[in-house]
Amino acid sequence: MRRTLVHVALPLVLCSACADVQAHPPLLPFAKSPPHLQGESSAPRMPKEGDTVLDMRLYYGLPILQKSLFWDGNGEVDQFGVKVRYLHHSSDLVALGAGISLMNFLLGGADVQAIEAEGVGRFYLHSEPTWGAFLETAGGFLQATDAIPPGGTEWNFTFSWGAGVDVPVGDDVDFIAGATYHHISNALGRQNPHNPSQNEAQLWVGMALRF
DSSP: HHHHHHHHHHHHHHHHHHHHHHHHHOOOTTTOOOOHHHOOOOOOOOOOOOEEEEEEEEEEEEEEOOOOOOTOOOOOOOOEEEEEEEEEEEESEEEEEEEEEEEEESSSSEEEEEEEEEEEEEEEEEEEEEEEEEEEEEEEEESSSSOTTSSSSSSEEEEEEEEEEEEEEEEEEEEEEEEEEEEEEEESSSOOOTTEEEEEEEEEEEEEEEE
16 A cells, blocks of 8 residues: 555656746756856946046146137136046936146246136036047136236136046046136236236046946
8 A cells, every 4th residue: 555655646746846847947057147246347338327426637728818708818827737526427417526626837937836626517418338428617716826827816716618528448437538618717807907817728638437
């Protein structure tokens, strides 16, 4: 009797197990796609909503004499420097933040150094996985070691706007480049002899780190 039960029950158990395996097959390693291994680089991508960006750039400023748009620009001082900006993407196409610039004005004798603090807005006009184009605007305050432009004051307000390109080159690393119109003025008035404001075109290149 016991042998008969074994002969009947064993095939039933084996058939039940086979049916369960067919209904719920085991997950095999790499069955769908290999997992992302630690340290493995992901494909380059453009910034997206939620990203924080550390933007670092080198620039050279060329003065634009006399009238430029709506602001006078009588200063004739070349300058160069480094800009660092911290931006947060509130959307894929908009980033807001603040920046610091360290500047050196070439006066032909003793140079003048300055530091500029500014608020920054970046707005992408085009964005695809391999590159993007954006407009950028900023406004802030500049403090120098001497009057800049010469005949003015050591302090000035600043305003700028420009355009740039953003090209992802690695895992959360972008190459950036562009041109910026930059205005320096102490806002004492057009007729004030101590307000020789300056307009300049800043050409720049840099890199951006995303985290």
